[in-house]
Amino acid sequence: MRNEDPALDDTALDDTDRTGTTWERPYDLLGIGFGPSNLALAACAREQNLPLSCLFVERSDGVAWHPGMLIDGARMQISFLKDLVSLRNPASPYSFLQYTKAKGRLEQFVNLNEFRPTRYEYDDYLKWVAQDFAGQVRYGTQVNRVTPVTAPDGETLSLFAVETEEVATGRRRTLYTRNLVHAGGGRASRPAGVADVPTVVHSSEFLTRFPAQFKEDDAPYRFVVAGGGQSAGEIAEYLLSHYDRAEVHVVVSGYTLQPTDNSPFVNEQFYSTSADSFYHLAAEHRAVVADQLKDANYGVVREDLLDRLFNTDYLDRVKGRRRLHIHSFSRLGAVREDGEALVATLEGRLQERSDERLVCDGVVLATGYDRSLAPDIFADVLPHLVTADTGHVSLTRHYRARTAPELRAGLYLQGYGEGQFGLGDTLLSLLPFRAKEIVDDIADRVPAAMTGGCPVVSGRTTAPCPVTAAVVPTSAPAAPPSLTTAPDAVGYPPSWYLEHDQEKLYALMERFRFATLISARSGDEPFATHLPLILDRSRGVLFGHLDRANAHATLIDGRRMLAVFHGPNAYMPPSLFESDPLPTWNSMSVHVRGRVRAVADHGALVRGLIGIAEHSESGNRLRPDDPRIDRIIGGIVGFEFEIEELVGRFKLSQDRDETDRRHAAVALARASERGERDFVEYAVGLSLITEDDPRDLAARPLSPLTIGGMHE
Template structure:
């Protein structure tokens, strides 16, 4: 078994200017922003004499975006204008509209009369963008750690080593870079007490894993879904079509499915300009602000989907007033007390507890449990565990500057080296931090901050890496 210490020499010649860990939407937006920043046709500036040396390391073997939740008919929750380029540079060749034009669907999409493309189409748009950067992306690379590159003559750390494992060969590679951007996305969150079991899956694996477990779409399975947000509601609604003879049960802590607030004034909290204002708040003010705006993004469902589900539930009520016998049930104010499996490869027994603990406990026998309880966004802590000594004296947590750079002790780290975090700064940069809404403008800020010296002068220039 390969170990981190079993490394091959640093890849490539010289030092990278920037390595991005992960190649999801956040890193893809960075690649696009850098492409545009080097394109003289967009800036009117002479072409750059030196192109920065960059690399993107991605664990998946090809570009994918939430492949487990590409449900038939599911739509984006934001306008296509908030794609990976338009808000920052509408003239970019990487806009969603240019993608439509290249696919011969621009007028057809216009005839839909919507700002919300299907999730399937938006994923295809991002893959179309990603294909342009294959020469600077290493797929199948699982980054294991970031370590200091060693002190140079100045006595300061001027670079970092990024170690990754090739998932095909098992070989550990080391790349040296001045700047590391960590943009690994969220890690599926499983509630405490939910055991590991092949019949228990996170919502992120719904489309990719459940069909392999429950292969007969006509069987009378019983499938439970845990959660009260958009993903849980989408899965609960889709199951009745995917498995028309199955019983489905939605288990949720709240008393009802609640609609997301996407009204115009509230939606302005996702504008890039709000980040500056939010970052300037005190920690307590930020906490209060996030709590006040949770109905825009957490444990909420788009109203149209709620109405569809209610319509389906109402039709059951017409046929049979006894809700305990319905094919599709919603159990509000319930939590899972325990999940058990008597014998291997047999159904699960889910013990439920009501919130008030007054009603009789219910036990469900199910063939599968889908857990739609969100994501944690702290993977960077493990990746940076070997460079904790570079934090300012007395710091026990990673702090982040307004420009997304990690706060480091500059008595130990040179000014031309840095670590940057993407998609895990909600507490300092607001609710939009893990969403698509700000990716285009944020990527432009990041490229300007990290690679300013490599961009054509004057201005921020914009040509392919």
């Protein structure tokens, strides 16, 4: 079962192996966390036999999936078929069924006639899979800080430096990687005003901390459970079954505990195609869909558990006692210590309800998780990230964080994109598909290694083998002149011509919308199509369309493409400058790289066409029901170009003094306007001078164009 690829074997952690420990030999992929998300990623990379140098760091001493909630008998809310791999590759050696077979209980599991395994067994399954990747994981290691690393050109940030610390020893080391996959999970969310004392525990630590503080099974404890979701229900059931004389007060924001909507039609949101559909919705439509589907996960409890809780409460009433109390339309406002007890303040959400104070012995916070990047770890990265409408990091369709142009290293986020991919992003159902999206994207980007020729990547041979780009950390001296580097990394374009102001790049793309789209099949001649591309800043995409008869349209299949936006350009004669330089050509352009996907939804395609008209002619709005649209729409292929990388080349005589730069700017503006007008006049063979536009071009003959002294 173990893959013996040297890039993935146990030597990855051998101290004699320098991979990842220096900026000259970075990892291709470094993962933070080794729970289900990155386990699925590791399995996917292994099965595809990709020659990626990988390492994962995990703070725990081993794989531990929600140890605080491994309550005896508690079952998963998903089918065993929604494991790490099966829906992506049913023949995978890392499936749940392979696990039960390896453990010698496949037939017994089948005989259970149960689709949902217990949480305990699922946790054991994860540990079983993780054993096969022991050589790629540093357990007991936490990440303290992630820092972008500056390349020798002083401008681009091509790597991440990841500062790690061994929890047990405090030993620190810095690792370098081209791509960072963050799957650290959410941070426990605690309501403001809740005291940080041992008897107040978040649900993530419930079993590991709470029962040890309340050891008397028959003591008349009073417990408060804040939250109305599945975890709150399971904890309430645990407390009622383990403490016969205890009162359990459940604080819910609505009328009562609500059932999960797990009907098959609603569960279609967890299909692999649903994340794609949700991603391509407009922001306002995403909000509507998310609100409609929230009862499938948030603040809801499985119906079988609700039945058990109600039965327990009913039997208590038969016995003449009340142990389960549900506080409706309330929230936990504060918890403070009062001697050996706690005082919990319950704030009423309805105007008629006043605040209530409960004296209690222990509080469990089933209040969910904060899924934002930890500012103490990512403080140096956050300024380079693009923010989505939701306030979270904007992600490409392949879960790569959108960044400012200067950050070229890849940051991939697992479980941090619910606002862009839908409810399934934080759950287990879509792990296999997300893992493949990320692995394929990284494999397409990582340069071929210098030692060992051209590797096979995703079934294709990468040729010719590029030289790995050299980068240096910010605090390190520059690379020696003799160091071989990739031209794109340090040689071209020169750093003083690179424009990093994203607002200026977007402005050029919006002003000069007619771009060149370039792509190719492996081994084929490249395709190039000239067409308008409309920028949607909020989603980080370009919209365009091709004639269905254009052979280029057959490549709109998720592959990476290049779009070039051409700004003004003009010849700069020596006579223009105070000094006497050689002639040159100034220009502005933006190169955009990313993946291109067809727009299959009819409504989205129509909205895109309307958007082209709106951006091109103010005041002229096409209507969705315009019959002219219906006549052409069958003959076109609409697409969205997911912006993953922007490179602005603004050659504007930056190497000269202010006076010369001003002369060059004026010449560029004049020549661009005159050149465009002159060429159109020449190409159509008609004078463009009218009575309303008496310019000094009337006497100019219709002859081949002369721009700035250069005959063309």
